[in-house]
Amino acid sequence: MTVSEPRRDRRSTGGRPRVVVLGTGGTIASSADSATQLHDYRVTAGVEDMFTAIPELHALADLRAVNLLQLDSHAIDSAALLTIARRVAKELADPEVDGLIVTHGTDTLEETAYFLNLVLKSTKPVVVVGAMRPASALSADGPLNLYNAVRVALAPAAHGKGVLVVMNDRLFAARDVAKAHTTAVEAFEAAEEGCLGRIACGGIHLFHAPLRLHTAATSFSLDRLAELPMADIIFDHQGAGIHHYHAAIDAGARGIVLAATGNGSLSPSARLGAELAARAGVAFVRSSRVGRGIVTPSFDDETLGMVAAGSLNPQKARILLMLALTQSHELHHLRSCFERY
Template sequence: MTDSRKVALIGTGGTISAVGSGPYDLIDYDANGQMLDAAGVLGLLPRAPLGIDVVTVPHEPISSTGVYLNEWKQLVSTCDELVRDVPDLVGIVISHGTASMEETAYFLNLTLKVRVPVVLVGSQRPSNALSSDAGLNLYNALRVAADPDSWGLGVLVVLNDEIHAARDVTKTSTYRLQTFSSPDVGLLGHCDGDTIAYYRHPVRLGAPNTEFDLAGLDSLPKVGISYSHTGSDGCVIRAFIAAGMRGIVVAAFAPGCFTRDELAALREAVDADIKVVVSTRAGSGRVGDGVELRKNSLIAADNLNPQKARLLLALALTRTADLNEIKRIFVTY
């Protein structure tokens, strides 16, 4: 008999897997073309966390700027297979590039059906850099995935000793180690040397209790993001209409407003049966379901940032084209 807890590690690439040309290569390490697999990433640790038995899972490296539906479907399928085939599995860790980590985490949070904790982890510095954060981030992610208190929290993101909910977290800095933040509601907890310490739970629905199903889904409805700025004349929105987009997310002026020309173009989009969701370019804060949005049949993103609002709208459109149903989905997730 053993008291060890079994955690699977899926290595998909990213800075955490990258091997730079030397200890001071903190920017151009991708050009070196060397990448560790899951076993190699695990090898960054002197040992696995006590009481955790790590099962490494081979996976083709993914550029985090190239990840999309096919790669997400593969990750969902791999998680399903691991839970089905690995006895006594208590958690899954996915190492991932930080550029799109928040989008992968949120998409998985909306589509995974496994009940074990799934934790995404990355790093800001390559694996062999001086003061690399890769090893400690992985160590903490394994601990979080194995912790019984991580059950029922949806998909999690772990970096810099912090635990974040997939829905709330965003990357806020290019190079700083404290890049990941949950601006409106804060982190869920910390990874300290003596314990995994949680302080709050997410309220919005997430994995595995969601209504979205990837079975038979070969593509996502096209949804574009339009960024508001002074002098915006709506040409981007009209280009989206011409391109046959089924949805548009506006990264609007805070707290959710537009130029006059933008609004005119958005009305044209609505008339063309394109669903429009209003987020904000501010980086935090919610968009309220105000009079102007309601009278123009626009949908409030709440506090989802534009890139996450885009994913939720795309998944919503796989289920319904009803305006009120899509509004319900944005309130629910």
């Protein structure tokens, strides 16, 4: 079921829009022992603490804090993904809610954003935001990122664009964005597709819109989705061994994503691994470790029953593969999902 557009009758709140800010932890909610310490920090703050630190937020909207998780994002697993998605869907179903922000650690932010982009059934703005520097740091970027995220969630142009990511004055589509630097505040980019827009001088400037199916237009649903199937990522390289494939299959993986070289090329061991996966009934997706470009279909895909990941990096290909496998293991279905989403 698609969540309808928000109600415009705000008489009970003086006509002000309502935005939910859902906290999951991460650097944006962290602090360190000194203002110059930019690593080895701890998650210490709840959403209410962020509100206190950024009083300007209250001039934008009526805000409601939801402290859902207190995790570094590298600790988020499939169960946590489902917890986040179900709570976001619940909040969006409230007709009084106009938009929603998810604060999140940056290490796996792109994966959570893409998962939400595939399973949420709402046209309301959902913005995922994080920070590269803890709240205690000199020139902390979290406060302005969060302020901008709320502004984007209130922008009429943000409706129906799928899940968005706001970082460093730029606005990205969840499918396109990736973390591309370990520590810089400009760590997030969409190298091939580009950002959807920019935030400058008090304005939200959108230039593009996502074309791949998302949110209300996908076939995925959180209904009756108790868990996600296991899928592993294997990194290919010179002299790679076959043991990783045996381990994944023996551990019960239903899908394998290969972070392959170049245009999804397979080393001799990766080819043997694909053959092992095919015999075991394990789905096999070719992505690339390169970081940009499109993995195109290959003659080997037919021979070995593989799926080309297109422009999805390995970590996002895994997200889509897990969801696709909840519907069917058939090769034509998996390929269709990677072509549409």
